[in-house]
Amino acid sequence: MGSILVTGTDTGVGKTVVAAGIASALRAAGVNVGAMKPFAAGQRQASGFASADAQAIARAAGSEADGEALINPQFFDFPASPYTAAIECGAEADVGAALAAHGELASRHDAVVVEGMGGAMVPIRAGYHVADLAAGMGAAALLVCPRRIGCVNHAIMSIHALAGRGVRVAGIVINETGGEMYPEATLRRDLEALTGARVLASLRRLDDAGPGAVASELRSSMDVGALFGAGRRAQDAEAPAAGRR
């Protein structure tokens, strides 16, 4: 099937929740699915994988047996982009290791769900961003967009960044994160008109945002398997159809 990189308009917008939901939905459909978070940074877990995100998505995929070295090749004990965290930790972000780990997971699994770090232009090394990593992996991208005021600006920039690197944008998932929120229909209309990408699902705020519950929410409005094939390339998505505003 291929790989999908779940990115977002910002940090904390629901990438892990959505990535775990997609992995869970694929697994429930009988797909052999792997998961990875190429770089993670912040608070190290007391037990299990260093990265809670990596552990959560691998657990949802049922792929923890791949091991932490493949699922999360690099962890930094400093909450920042891989670029900044690496400097602070006196290390270097190893893009080659991340791409090699992805290649190995892609050879073991029919589909790989990759959680990106922060947003599409988060720096990994100088001049190398999450969008470049998606391109390097040959992954399509799924953009998680909260219903926050201000997210349209971030969504347009994110899709522009992905488009510029030839990454196919499979679509957008709107996520209800609380705070001041756009009416859902208004946001959906404007995101589609302005980015050309389709809104595939709109996730409401759940009491239980675990992978099973999110999977069933996503399945009710989208074909999760189609993420890997259908959809326009980002270049096409960047140019809205004539007549649309």
Ligand SMILES: Nc1ncnc2c1ncn2[C@@H]1O[C@H](COP(=O)(O)OP(=O)(O)OP(=O)(O)O)[C@@H](O)[C@H]1O
């Ligand atoms: N639809 C939802 N319903 C309820 N809680 C949600 C929902 N979406 C996200 N959350 C919660 O919001 C918080 C942030 O979500 P999440 O960790 O998935 O964001 P993220 O984009 O992966 O963040 P990071 O950039 O740190 O990786 C989490 O506590 C998560 O459980």
Ligand SMILES: [Mg+2]
């Ligand atoms: Mg996350």
